Each structure stands twice: as structure tokens, then as C-alpha cells.
Amino acid sequence: MPHATRIRISLGLVTLAFLGCSSAAHDSGGDEGQALRADAAAPGAPGIASAWTTGAKQGLGTSTTAASKIWYTIGQGITHEIYYPQVDTANVQDLQYVVTDGSSFMELERDATTHDVQLVDPKALEYRQINTAKSGRYRITKTYVTDPERATMLIRTRFQVLSGGALQLYVLFNPSLNNSGMGDTGATVNGKLVASDGPVASALAASTGFSSATNGYSGTSSDGYNQLHDDHRLSGIYDAASSPGNLVQTAQIPVGTDTSFTLALAFGADRTQAAQAAQASLDRGFSAVESSYKTGWRNYLASLSAPPASVSGMTTQFHVAAMTLKAHEDKTYTGAFVASLTVPWGQAINADNSNTAGYHAVWARDLYEMGTAEIAIGDRAAANRALDYLFNVQQRPDGSYPQNTRLDGTPVWGSLQLDEVAFPSILAWQLGRTDAAAYAKIKASANFLVAHGPSTPQERWEEAGGYSPSTLAAEIAGLVCASDIAQKNGDTAAANTFLATADAWQQNVEAWTLTRSGHLDGNPYYVRIDDNGNPNDGHNLCIANGGGCHDERDVVDAGFLELIRLGVKRPSDANIAASLAVVDRSIRVNTPVGAMWYRYNHDGYGEADDGGPYTGTGRGRLWPIFSGERGEYEIANGRSATSYLATMAGSANQGYLIPEQAWDRPDANGFVFGKGTDSATPLAWSMAQFVRLAVSISAGKNVETPSVVAARYAR
Structure with a gap:
């Protein structure tokens, strides 16, 4: 008007x-x-298009x-x-x-x-x-x-x-x-x-x-x-x-x-x-x-285990991480912890309809990361609520889990990732949930893995299908945990099937995902993902976020560290060490707050070169969680991980919130080298990784590693 x-x-x-x-x-x-x-009504309806705000909280x-x-x-x-x-x-x-x-x-x-x-x-x-x-x-x-x-x-x-x-x-x-x-x-x-x-x-x-x-x-x-x-x-x-x-x-x-x-x-x-x-x-x-x-809030913190000695000088960061995890749990659907109270790059996301989920949805993977962190800090009740939510809301009748869901279990993005099918069984084992009702859920998921694995429709970066070291680690660990719970329920036949499958997959991890003909300096090394289980055939891997198409042997991530964290490989494994050297040369950046890594080379999931929001193409930035995962690898090898804990804390903002992604170069476009971008701050997974690493440092071992898996393969 x-x-x-x-x-x-x-x-x-x-x-x-x-x-x-x-x-x-x-x-x-x-x-x-x-x-x-009638004369009091405002003109101009419906107004201009709406948007959300930046994910940088x-x-x-x-x-x-x-x-x-x-x-x-x-x-x-x-x-x-x-x-x-x-x-x-x-x-x-x-x-x-x-x-x-x-x-x-x-x-x-x-x-x-x-x-x-x-x-x-x-x-x-x-x-x-x-x-x-x-x-x-x-x-x-x-x-x-x-x-x-x-x-x-x-x-x-x-x-x-x-x-x-x-x-x-x-x-x-x-x-x-x-x-x-x-x-x-x-x-x-x-x-x-x-x-x-x-x-x-x-x-x-x-x-x-x-x-x-x-x-x-x-x-x-x-x-x-x-x-x-x-x-x-x-x-x-x-x-x-x-x-x-x-x-x-x-x-x-x-x-x-x-x-x-x-x-x-x-x-x-x-x-x-x-x-x-x-x-x-x-x-x-x-x-x-x-x-x-x-x-x-003070009463909640008092109910947890005391902060570990590893966070001396970082106690407030530890407390905020613990409180932030609790704050991500819903109060109607208890046990439903969303990935982040953000819409990454929300300023570029149209908000005119109610379809936007952002990161305020539930991923079984992120829920597992948060659940293991809750166990580490002494809130087992929260971890049990998370498992109950997985079993009672997210799990499908065939034992699978959707890629992610709204709180009522309605799928958001609709794909399938087999690590997410495996993680609830690992969490159940860590919580000692061996009762018959829990086992029925675990058995359904294990049967689904046996029937549909080891190749996954998507790996943990939700973009590509095939044989992924990180997904394989979760599948193998999930089957071993399911086998142990099956044995405790007297189901010997299922226990043997799950264990035999896990053993066969564990013995083929290198054959499926370790290339010996790659172009990066340092053969052999693990690739990010292989489409058909032949990591030497040089097939094209097209990256879904605008990162282009590349020889799959030229795309690496550090997902193979899941093999160590979940007990599927020995910490001293020579192929893991060789692959780390390749990863460090390819995707490591030394920031003012410490060493960080990209998800993988050629990643396009991040701000544009001029700092503009990600809108389908961009340049992937650094993820502080990888500093935590590297720290867990060092702990498994009996080495210090305090520098990696300090790096994670250093990436946090004034509010002690650790981001999903951190800026990867000298200060520019309003971003600070080593500090959060407009993606998602905080990422609950980042906060979970920080507290779990802190507890593991003081414990002298990775508190999340399922001992039943490590006893079979890593010791």
C-alpha cells in the first residue's frame, strides 16, 4: 500500500x-x-519474505x-x-x-x-x-x-x-x-x-x-x-x-x-x-x-561427577559444555537431543514455510555422541533417556533408523546411514541394557546390518555411498556389542551370526578402503569412501556439496580413526599411522589455537570464498571435533592429548560455545582464524567431544571404547 x-x-x-x-x-x-x-488493521500483508538468523550463537x-x-x-x-x-x-x-x-x-x-x-x-x-x-x-x-x-x-x-x-x-x-x-x-x-x-x-x-x-x-x-x-x-x-x-x-x-x-x-x-x-x-x-x-543449573552440575583434573584452568568450559548438552534435550520427547539449536547460515534460509529443520533435528549419530558424553560426566539417566528415544521413537520396524527426524520421529532428509543403525547397539552395551525388551530392538538392528551392510547408502558426512572406514568401524563394533547382548539373552545362534559377520568385515576393512595406488604421497592409505570395495580402481567420486568430481583415491578424511576409537583396530596399526601422515599433509591446518582438520579435501560445505553463507556450494572449513578425535587416538597410544583439548577450548567463543566449523585462514570477512563461522555454534557433538576427551585424558584411556570390541580385535 x-x-x-x-x-x-x-x-x-x-x-x-x-x-x-x-x-x-x-x-x-x-x-x-x-x-x-476495522480502521485499526495494518496494511501491507503479507510483507516481504522472511529468513532465519546466522547459526553463530x-x-x-x-x-x-x-x-x-x-x-x-x-x-x-x-x-x-x-x-x-x-x-x-x-x-x-x-x-x-x-x-x-x-x-x-x-x-x-x-x-x-x-x-x-x-x-x-x-x-x-x-x-x-x-x-x-x-x-x-x-x-x-x-x-x-x-x-x-x-x-x-x-x-x-x-x-x-x-x-x-x-x-x-x-x-x-x-x-x-x-x-x-x-x-x-x-x-x-x-x-x-x-x-x-x-x-x-x-x-x-x-x-x-x-x-x-x-x-x-x-x-x-x-x-x-x-x-x-x-x-x-x-x-x-x-x-x-x-x-x-x-x-x-x-x-x-x-x-x-x-x-x-x-x-x-x-x-x-x-x-x-x-x-x-x-x-x-x-x-x-x-x-x-x-x-x-x-x-x-547449579543443582544439575552438582549431580554430575566432579570435573576431571584435565580441565584445570578450563573448568568453566567444561561446565558450559555439560550444561549445553542438557539444554539440547527436549522436555516433551525426553531423550531427544537435537544436534544444535541453530539453522546453519540461517540468514540465507527462507523461513516462509515450516519445513526448515536446520540442525534442530535428531540424528542417531549425534545422539550417540551426546549419550556417551553424558555417561562420561556421570549423567547415565540422560544417556538412558536417549537410548529409549532411539528405541521407541526413531527405530523402524525393520530395525533401521532414518537419517534424522523431527522430535516425533518424522524423517527430515530421508536417507539411510548404516553407522546410525549400529550406534544404538553400542550405546546399549555401554549402558548395560541387556534386558529382553532392549535386546529385541538391538537384534532387529543387527539383523538389518547383516542383511544390508557393509556398504552404506551414506557415510557420516551424509553425501556419498559405499565402503567407508568410519561406517565400517561402527558396523563392526555394533555387531560385536549385539552379539554379546544376544549371548546374555541366550540367543546363541544370533550371537554367532553377528560375531561371524563382524569378524569377516573386520578382516576386509583394508581390502575395501585402503588404497595402494593412490596419487597422494604416502601409499598405502585409507580413502574417505570407496564405491565398490576396490579402492585401487580410480573411480570418480562426485562431492554433493559443490566440491567437484575427483578420483576417489585423492579424497581423504580421518574417519579411519573410528577404527581405533571403537576398538576395531590396534592403536599401533601401521596403516592407521601411515594414513594419518597423509591426512596431516592434506587437510591439517595449524591455527592460532592449535591444529585442526577439514572433514576431507575438496569439501564444499562451508562459506563461499568471500565469506558469504553456504547456499549449496562453498569451501569446507575446519571442524574442532577432529582435534578431539585426534586426541582420542593419542590417548589410545599412551600419549598426551592435552594440546587437542586446549585447541577445542580455544575454538570456543566468548560464551564458551564450541562451533561446528572454524575459520581456516587469517582473519577476513568478519571471521577470526580458528574461531567459529556462520555454520552452527554450538554443535552439540563438539561440546560432547570436548567433555568426553577431558574425562578420557584423566582416565588414561578412551572411556567410550567398548571393551568387548577392543578385547576381540585391539589387544
């Missing part, structure tokens, strides 16, 4: 609405704000209670995605402040300030953002907690004018309810900004109240941001945006030169429930909520 025809509602009417006198307040149902004046949090089904993430100095009522349902693109003098300038908090991030309490996931204007005119300090009693996030905010006279402060809220940036409607009701989309509703409120508030559609004349940008004030006030679209809600907060207040963002099944939750949390007060929130 043209700017000149924008509907304008008088500030007097808005004030009456805040006092409860607007017709919008007289809704008798559970969905506040439906009975609205600097902090995250949730209460330890089951009653508070809300998870927050922060980055770029602002609030990023917020999840409710499950960890796979994002509801917010971003929430941030806007500063103006009302006449000459308007600044967006994300872009106009320098950002500092602090962990408020080393034993709680409580974060603080300190944003100072690049102009030096103001500072915004924000402290985040969630209410343990309800689905509310509270942001304690201090706004300070540092120079140049009085300023005005606005909050800009871009909801993307029910995992979609489109389909939202909103209204101003009783001094709160409420919104809804299907089964999810939100309410935004401030302890000070709002001086004015409006609802509009992103990128149009009704968008509060556009109004502030053009006019340095809310020049059009709209009580409601009643047509579904890309909703933006904006409100002015009364401030002076040094003002502290609390912002509440709450969620519920409808607008009334969300508004009541926001008000209840504000009434309780930030200090009381903060105290309860911190106590929950």
Missing part, C-alpha cells in the same frame, strides 16, 4: 487501549485481540525444569531464535532494540554497536550482552534468563545515554511463530504485543509498560522499523495485523538517561495464555526468576 494511504490511529486511542478500554480488550475467547476496529539457555518449555539463543548482540514448546520449533527471527533521537538518526542495535558477551554465572547458562554504540552515545546491557515455572524469557535491560542528549528506545520484535516467518497475526492488547500462528502464540511486555506500540508487516509502510528509519518515530500506529504474514511488532519503552527495566517474551497455546505467562513472570520479578534459574 502506498505510504500516503497509511492508516493512522491517534496516540490517544492507543493510550486508551493500554488502559484496557480498547475494543480489542473485550475478546471473550482464548485468543486475545480478535474483536478489532554466542549464548543459549533454558531452565532445568520440565515446566519451562522455552529455549533462547543470542548472537550479534541481539536475541536470535527462541524455541517453544519443543526444541524443534523455532518462533523468533530476532528481537532487538532501536535507538533514535526522534529527529536526525535511527540505529539498529545489531548494526550500530560493538558487542561483548559475558557468562554471568560460571555454573548457569545465564548470559549478558553489552552493546556500546560505535558513536559512543549510548550503551545497552541485557541479561537473559528463562522462568523455571513458565514459558517466559526475561531480559533485564539497562539503557544508558553516554553523551549527546536525550534518546528514545524502541523494541523491534520479528516473530516467526510455529517454525515459519509467514502466517503470523498480531495485535496490541492491554499494553502487550500479542501474536499467534496455529498452536503457538506469543506476548511481549515490559515492566515499564510501552509508551506506544504498533503491528505491521515486514518491509512495508506498516513496518515499525521502516517508520523509524524514515521518520525517526512511529508515524503509523496499528492496533492489529490481522491478515497472516511476516509480522513485525514495535513498541517504545519510556527511558531517561539511565533506565533499567525488564522485557518479557512469553509463549502459550493461545494469546491469553502467553499474555498471562508474561505478566506472571514480570510480577515475580527478574531477581526472583534469576535466582531460581541459577539454582536449577
